[in-house]
Amino acid sequence: MMTKMLKTAAAVLALALAAGPAVAAQGDFLVRLRAITVQPQEKVGPVLPTFPTSGGSITNAYAPEIDFTYMLTDHIGVELIAATTKHCVEGGGALAGVGRLACTWVLPPTLTLQYHFAPEGKIHPYVGAGVNWTMFYNEKASTQLNTAIGATNVNLSNSFSFALQAGVDFDISEKMFLNLDVKYVDMDTNARLTTGALVNNLRADINPLIIGVGVGWRF
Structure with a gap:
């Protein structure tokens, strides 16, 4: 999937370099639609107290993402990002033999304040920083975990922290542009696994x- 995303980006970039410049200005409203890959840089602790030598990893995810940016000035914008992805925890250490432990859906709305370096010209790089509120929903223990230790209920705590962002818009036309975007989100959770009285x-x-790689429209 990432290979296709990069090939698409390269093709649209060629069109962007041939396009005339579009001026980003105060009062503009930008809408972007991206294909994203979410790659956890995770650290998964042990399942305590029952499996103190266990560990785990979190799966990557691919999804569409939409965002809305309003330009407060020619250089300053505020962006709201929305997407939802599904991730699973794979057991490690003492739980490596179980395999998949649980899965959850993640809804992480993120608000960033951006600085746009070049409102004029064909290429518009930007950086941003802001806050993220992550909600976990539809958490479920895997069949493998239920078989190994009994029917288990999973509950994950929500997360509130910071987000960092860098990206660039390449003009295709006066109203349309290609977007490349990278974000880092500081995100953590505490999982409560209830198996009967345990x-x-x-x-x-x-x-x-x-x-993320995508296209956007300027209004």
Whole structure:
């Protein structure tokens, strides 16, 4: 999937370099639609107290993402990012033999304040920083975990922290542009695993790197 994304980006970039410049200005409203890959830079702790020598990893995900940017000035914009992805925890250490432990859907709305370096010209790089609120929903223990230790209920705590962003817009026409975007989100959760009267806890620092390629429209 990433190979296709990069090939698409290269093709549209060629069109962008041949296009005339479009001026980004105060009051502009930008809408971008991206294909993203979410790659957790994770650190998964043990399942305590039952499996102190366990560990794990978190799967990557691919999804569409939409964002909305309003230009407060020619250089300053504020962006709201919305997407939802599904991730699973794979067991490690003492739980490596179980395999998949649980899966959850993640909804991480993110608000960033951006600085746009070149409002005039064909290429518009920007950087941003802001806040992220991550909600975990539809958490479910895997069949493998239920078989190994019994029917288990999974609950994940939400996360609130910072986000960093860098990207660039390449003009295709006066209103349309190609977008490349990278975000880092500081994200963590505490998982509560309830199996009958037994309660286990697991802490995971997820900290995803989110890489996106897409198109946008300027209004």
